[in-house]
Each structure stands twice: as C-alpha cells, then as structure tokens.
Amino acid sequence: MYDVTYHRAASVDDAAAKFSAASDGQLLAGGQTLLPTMKHRLAAPSDLIDLRGIADLVGVKVSGRKVTIGAMTTHAAVAENAELAKVCPAIVKLAGGIGDPAVRHQGTIGGSIANNDPAADYPAGLLALAATIHTNRREIAADEFFTGLFSTGLDEGEIITAVSFDAPETCGYAKFPNPASRYAMTGVFVSKGGGAVRVAVTGAGSDGVFRHEGLEQALSKDWSAAAVDGVKISADGLMSDIHCDAAYRANLIRAMAKRAIA
Amino acid sequence: MSEQGIGARVLRKEDKRFITGKGRYTDDIRNERQSYAAFVRSPHAHAKVKSIDTAEAEKMDGVIAVLNGKQLTDDGIGNLICGWAVNSKDGNPMNMGAWSALATDKVRYVGDAVVLVVAETQAQARAAAEAVEVDYEELPAVVHAVDALKDGAPQVHDNAPGNLIFDWGLGEEAAVDKALAGAAHVTEMKILNNRLSPNPMEPRSAIATYDEAEDHYTLYTTSQNPHVARLVLSAFYQVAPEHKLRVIAPDVGGGFGSKIYIYPEEIACLWASMKTRRSVKWTSSRSEAFLTDAHGRDHVSTAKIGFDAQNRIVGLKVDTIANLGAYMSLFSSAVPTYLYATLLSGQYDIANIYCNVRTVYTNTAPVDAYRGAGRPEACFLVERIMETAARELGVDPAELRRANFIRQFPHETPVIMTYDAGDFAGNLDQALEAADYKGFPARRAEAAKRGKLRGIGLASYIEACGIAPSAAVGSLGAGVGLWESAEVRVNPVGTIEVLTGSHSHGQGHETTFAQVVAERFGLPIDNIQIVHGDTDKVQFGMGTYGSRSGPVGLSAIVKALDKVEAKVKKIAAHVLEVSEDDLVVENGEVKVAGTDRSMAWHEVGLAAYTAHNLPAGMEPGLKEGAFYDPTNFTFPAGTYVCEVEVDTETGETKIVQFVASDDFGTIINPMIVEGQVHGGIAQGVGQAMLENVVYDEDGQLLSASYMDYTMPRADNVPSFAIHHHSTKSPSNPLGMKGCGEAGAIGTPPAVINAITDAIGNNDLQMPATPPRVWAALQAASAKIAAE
Secondary structure (H helix, E strand, O other): OOOOEEEEOOOHHHHHHHHHHOOOEEEEOOOOOHHHHHHOOOOOOOEEEEOOOOHHHOOEEEEOOEEEEEOOOEHHHHHOOHHHHHHOHHHHHHHHOOOOHHHHHHOEHHHHHHHOOOOOOHHHHHHHOOOEEEEOOOEEEHHHHEEEOOEEOOOOOOOEEEEEEEOOOEEEEEEEEOOOOOOEEEEEEEEEEOOEEEEEEEOOEOOOOEEOHHHHHHHHHOOOHHHHHOOOOOOOOEOOOOOOOHHHHHHHHHHHHHHHHO | OOOOOOOOOOOOOOHHHHHOOOOOEHHHOOOOOEEEEEEEEOOOOOEEEEEEEOHHHHHOOOEEEEEEHHHHHHOOOOOOOOOEOOOOOOOOOOOOOOOOOOOOOEEOOOOOEEEEEEEOOHHHHHHHHHHOEEEEEEOOOOOOHHHHOOOOOOOOOOOOHHHEEEEEEEEOHHHHHHHHHOOOEEEEEEEEEOOEOOOOOOOOEEEEEEEOOOOEEEEEEOOOOHHHHHHHHHHOOOOOOHHHEEEEOOEOOOOOOOOOOOOHHHHHHHHHHHHHOOEEEEEOOHHHHHHHOOEEOOEEEEEEEEEOOOOOEEEEEEEEEEEOOOOOOOOOOOOOOOOOHHHOOOOEOOOOEEEEEEEEOOOOOOEOOOOOOOHHHHHHHHHHHHHHHHHHHOOOHHHHHHHHEOOOOOEEOOOOOEEOOOOHHHHHHHHHHHOOHHHHHHHHHHHHHOOEEEEEEEEEEEOOEOOOOHHHHHHOOEOOOOOEEEEEEEOOOOOEEEEEOOOOOOOOHHHHHHHHHHHHHOOOHHHEEEEOOEOOOOOOOOOOOOOOHHHHHHHHHHHHHHHHHHHHHHHHHHHHOOOHHHEEEEOOEEEEOOOOOEEEHHHHHHHHHHOOOOOOOOOOOOEEEEEEOOOOOEOOEEEEEEEEEEEOOOOOEEEEEEEEEEEOEOOOOHHHHHHHHHHHHHHHHHHHHHOOOOEOOOOOEOOOOOOOOOOOOHHHOOOOEEEEOOOOOOOOOOOEOOOOOHHHHHHHHHHHHHHHHHHOOOOOOOOOOHHHHHHHHHHHHHHHHHO
C-alpha cells in the first residue's frame, strides 16, 4: 500500500469539506473493495475520508412499509434487523448472503452501491425495489442511479446518506455465487407491489445491473415459476469470463428468477 | 499398543504452538539490520530484455542495492537445473534450457524475475522495484502444450527445437498394438489433467545472511528438504560451498510439493546478502505465489484400452503431452515419466502397456510435483477409462475392476513396478459395503423425484511412495539418492532427541515419530523431541515429499533405535550381571525377563555417560545413527466411492456421499492419517470440480487471485467416511506404505465418474464446474432429442 492520509469525518458536511480539500481523496465506507485495491497498489488516493464515525448515517428505520437504511449501515446490521425482516425479508436475506461475516461487519450499503460492482448484490435489490438514493445534495431514483459498470449517477464528491423504499407486497432474491469469489455470478431480485413487477439482474450484464423487461412482463401477468419458463432470455449483452459464458448466465437468470419467486 | 505408541490417537504435540499463534515461520524471523528484497518481474509472457534502467530506483529512499542478472552471472552464480535426467527414446538427452535466477537476455513467463531490489523496508523495496524501467521487445507466446508442438509455434528455448524437451517411452509398443488389434472391445478417450496452483497456506519466504567474519551463509527458507536445498545451492548454483552454508527450514506452513524445489528467489537473496553484507529477506505475496510457485499436472492424453471377450484387459496404450512451463524445475522431468507411466497398470493385471510422453516448454510458470505428482495423472487416466469401458461394455464398473484385479504378489507390471502387497478386492468390498452400493438405484430413484440427477462413481487407485531404492532411481536418471537418515540421542537423564532427515510441514512428525520411540521403549512422548529442518543440527537427509516420511524416514529411525536398544541391553546386562538375551525393554525399564530385577531407562542413560561401569572396550555415550535405503517402493492402494447429485437447472453438483477404503499398511496415528486423507480428498475435489489455472492466449495469468482461482472450502465437501483395510508393506520394518497423497490421487476420477454417471454424458473434463456440467447436460439432452 502506498502512503495515504487518513481522516475520520465528524459529519457529512465535514466529510464533504475534507474531500474537497484533498488532492485526490476517496471516501471510505467500509472499504471492502477500496482497501484490497489499495493493498494491491492498484489505487493510490492521497486521502481517505472515513465516514464510519458519522452516527446520522447508521441505522435501519421501518415505519409502516416505508424503509430507510442509513448509508453506513453494515450488511450484518441489515441482515439482523427483525423489523425489516417482517416487511421485506428478501433484502434481509440478500444482506446476509454478502461475502463472509468479516465483510458483512465492515461493508456498508452505501459503499456497495457507490461502487456499483457488476456482481454486487445490493444494486439488484435497490433497482428491483425502486428505491430512492438520498445524498447530501438530492434524491436519485434507482433507475437513474445505476448507470453502468462501476458507475453511478453520483457527482464528484457527492455523498450517499441513505436509501429508502416502500416494502412491496412480495419480493425475493436468489443468487448463484461465483465458486471462487462468491460474488453473484448471477443474482435476480424480483418484487411485486403497487401493481408493478420489477426484476433486476446482477452479476450477468456486461454493463452492470439491469432490469429484465421480458421477465417483468411475464410475471406481471402470472407471478409463477412457470411464467419464467415461458420467457425467452437472451444471452446478448451478458458477460463471458473464465468462469462461465453468456449462455450459462442467461440460463442462470431463468434459474435464479424461479428460485427468487419460490 | 501403549497409550502413546503405534496405533494410538495421540493429539499433535506441535499443535499447541500452531493454534496459539506461536509457530515460528520464516517470515516471523527478523535479523539485526534486516533488509528487504523485492523482485522486478516480467509483465510479459515472452519478451527480449533490451535494456534495464535502474537509475531512478537507485536514488530512492532506503535503497541499498539494485541487482541484475548480468551481475549475478558475472559473479559465477550458476543456472537453475532439473536434477533428474530423462532421455528421449532415441537416446538423446533432454533439451534443458538455461534458467538464470535473474533473467538476462529474455523473459519466458509472466513473473520471471529480472531485477532484485534490496532496501531498508519492504515498502521501500517495492516502491523502488516499480521505478526500475525494463525495456522489453515482446515476442509471441505459447501457452498450451499441444500448441507448443505445432509447426511455427513460438520458440521458448533455442536448444529445445519445436519446444520439445524429450520424447520418452515406456513399455513395448509393438506388443500393445498387437494386443489392441486383437481385442474384442477397445475404449478410446481423450483425457485432460488440469493445471493446478499449489496454494500452501504459508507463502514462500527466504532470509539470507552472509557472515563476513566467518565467510559463512545462513538461509532460512520455506523448504521441504533443507539438505537438498543446501546441496543444490552449493553444488550447482555455486552460491556457497556446502560447509559454508547453513539451511534452516523452521516451521513451514504446507508445501504440497511446491517447497521441494530451489527457486530463483533463494539464490538471489543469498547472493545479494554477500553483495550488500546485509541480511536480506523476501516473502512472497499471494499474487507472486500464484505467478511463480511451481504448478502441478497439465497433461493432455489420449488412451486406448482393449478387452478380450471375457472382459479381461489385453492392453493399454497412452500418449501424453506434458506442459513443463517456461523452465525445467528441479524434478519436473520425473513427474510425467517415472512417477506417471510406471503407475498406468493401476490395480490391474495388464500384460501389455505402452506410454509415450512428450514434454514441452511453454510461456507459463514451471510445472513440477504437486501432491501425488504423476500418480494422480496416471490414476485419473486409468480409472476414467476403466469406468468408461464398463459403461461401453454394459457391465458393472465395480465388477469390471474386480475381474481384472491383480491377486498374486509380488506382481511385476509391464511398466517396471513390482507390487509387493495388497488386497485390492478387500478394499473394493469394504468401500462398496460402506457406501451401500447395492442401495444406489433406490437412492437415484428417490433423488429423481426431487428433480435431482444422482450418480455414483468409483476409483480403485494405486500409487507408489517412498521412491527407492537409490540404485534403482539412479539408474533411471535421478541426480540424488532417495534414502533417509536418523540419529537417536539418548541423554544422560534418559530423555531422547531424534534427529531426522525428514521434514514436517504439516504432517505431524513431532508426534508420530515420537510415538514410534515411545512404543519401542515404553517412554512418554513428552520425553522425546523430534529435531528436523536445520542442516547444522541434523545429519544429511533427503526431506519430505512423495509420502516418504513414514516408509523411509521412520525406517531410518527404527534402524537407529535397533542400535540403541542393542547397546542399552549390553550396558544393562553388564550392570545387572545377566545375559543380554534375558533382557526386555518395556515401560521405561530394562527388565530381566521373568524376574523383578530391572534398571530404569534413565539409569542406563546415566551409566552410558558416567562410563564408570561399562563393559570392557565399550565407548561411552548413547547415540546411534542410521541411513535407510528401502528395498522397493511402497504401494498404498484403495477404492473410493463418490456419490453426487446434480441440479439440472444450473449444473450445480453436490457430493452427497464420499467413502474411502485405504490400504496404508501400518498406521502410527489414525487421527493424523485421517487428517491427511481428509485434506487429500478436499484437494482432489478441488482438482475435480473447482481449481483451474487459466492463462489467456498471450500468457497472462487470469486465475491470479482467490477471486478467480477456486479453492475448496468446507461447504464444497461432505463429511467423509474413511475406512482402512490394510496389508503390511514387506519393504520396510514397520510395514508402512504412506498416506499423504492418496486422497488427492483417488478422488478426482471417483468424482468425475460420479458426475458423468449422473448426467449421462461422459464428455466432461476437470474441473467439472457448474457451467461445464450444465453444458454437458444440454449436450446429452440434445443427443437424446436427436435420437
């Protein structure tokens, strides 16, 4: 790792100020991707601004069916939240399936979605739940937030403060983990609520998380595994790598969609 | 059996320090004025080194020296060598290309070391290494063994035309061809053996210190065989004369073969310590380990097996291309030849076998012995083709094996092995019974109701351990003898130190070796200290690999114990004024049989060292040494049964049952043996279903971290059922056969046989990942639909 100056921000405003003052600053929101990248000397920020000490950014609030999760809430805290489990068990299951216990106690929802790794779990969940991403400057709809591989609608220095969504009538998540990294080789989040069905796929798309219109249409008419079987799932635009090709990922979208509904 | 003797489940003495974090590994050691090394490595698979600019690096903070290959060569440091000479069929010697510890004119794989930077801290060394500018002229690379032999393939070494190292054969080709021509049935198949990365938990590390006052070197290193390391470093690489070099392999965290060899880094660090007059330390990062630790396997084979009308094997013909990577590592030539083709008879009575092996250079990491070394490749081939033949012949795979088992011993195979003991049918029966083989159809039907495809697969493996005798391996080209040494020192107070040439890097020698001494004299194991891994303490020894510590290492200890016991009896007979023949040693006493007269063990020790009352002419002291050269290999064997369930939608495969029946001969500590088998099976499952070294066409390593290289984890393996059905080896005094590699040898074919049985498609190569299994299922369905 190269030398870096570490800062612990006292508030969101303080973090923003420290970020602006740094020559090549990076916000640290758990560091489960950033720190290994720095250890491999593949990233060399001048300053790290740690958001961990900002109490306002931590916690899960459930009010009726309205859910708000602070950006610095760890995966473990989401996974263990009993109130959240009652209204939206799929997001709890999703969080509990990220990485290993060490990752889940360090990694945060804000850090995950800001990085928008194409194989991360949360982007699928938030996209399918039509979540709103709150920042220190504005609110961004999930559909506008996840803009492609490792890219988001965030502006330079913009800090995520929370995500919120209305828990749907029903939802589910299933992923097929990459045998080596255990990231999603393909993960599918399905949700139904307010007359709309949304299906988001992670781990498979060449350009990151995406909504699958074919599955959404079919499941809008018939919320069943049989309906999934009737959908043609194209391998176009899906990733091929040393682990599997696009055709297999297309197959996994079907298989995981069925498991997510079950 | 005493509570701590042979056969007892004694907890490992060494585990207290390991599990409390007090193990002392090479990287834990820090010398006075410690400096740190970092290597500049080639980012290209194949390139000419046009120039090296170290000016920037030399100016950087903390930099002590920036050293290159020309300086190394100018100082007389020799090239790395392969220590086992294998000739081609035409009698020509193997084409060994030059391997300098620091590349001079050309780099041949990604990770090839070019420049060594020594600095005050590790961070400074790494930063300076990044500032070294090497001007490369990239050359086309070749990665796959088959491609390396094609016309016009990039030439890795000038003196290996067409990248061929040797074209070797074993057996009578004409006789096999004739037998196959007359066979009632011939099964033919292409079999790949995937390339693996060894991944010991502790990465390689070296600390070299030159003592100017004594003109003497000390090397701490992660070695499985410190004496061999010292021999090679002095005799071949001219780093230092043998008596001026001490090699210490302290606690070593796993090796699996990868720590047998001398690598460029140890050579370069020793040389750099002399140049800089500083202690130089290098510890591999995990990324460097993926790039540069010698890989294992990587064979492409075609095989034909013929049967007569009674389903008896009449002949086996094998053609193998083995990828040895960019350079010939220390024992790389022996692995795909004498450790491979010699095992192609498996457990079967086969009159005619011929194997042709071509070894090739490619622009990939060197390939050498990895857990099993040649024997897993042989076993995989034999057991895959036996299972395939059974399916083609429409007979039960277990019964086809049984009908062809060797039943008389000694049995001479057509591939120069003499099997000396075994009960193959006994192991098969035990495994089938334990696995409820008969009940499988019902389990398959039940799984089908749940939408799962269930399959069962067998592997009846045999391997050869304790490579020996030395004269025999010497006649086959080995540059070393493969005996072992021991010294037993009984102290004046009766405690014992055993100095062994074996080396423990996870095997538990400190416990099992002590158990053998405890059994012999009836002493508590806490009174017995096993000393190993230091060339200044221990007499020359050959180290640990090839499951040899039990059959060879312990045999040397037994031989030394015989001498100690003989002297103890002479002393006690003299003191007690009885005949030696009337004495027995048991429960820590030397007793006059049938009486209550005795001498305590420590009294004998004291008598030996006070020398006040010894038999006339006897030398004082109680210390005996022995060298043991076995009369033959040992032949562990057994049958593994694997049962899997495949998810048809994803190809995900779960091992739902795994049964092993092993014949390891005499077992010292069943708990430790089970641990060895568990680990071996897990690595076998890794090879069969998970692990794969992948280079792209340009020779860049794609599986270069745990994000992309799949190690087996607890949830990839079931709870194993381990059984033993043993015959004693007649080739060593304890009747041991070795247990370290069997799991990794027998498992891959059992797993692949089970998966191919489940999916009804035999066309499946390792690792059988979910996408591959799913694709094979699709192909099988398409074939059924077409029919």
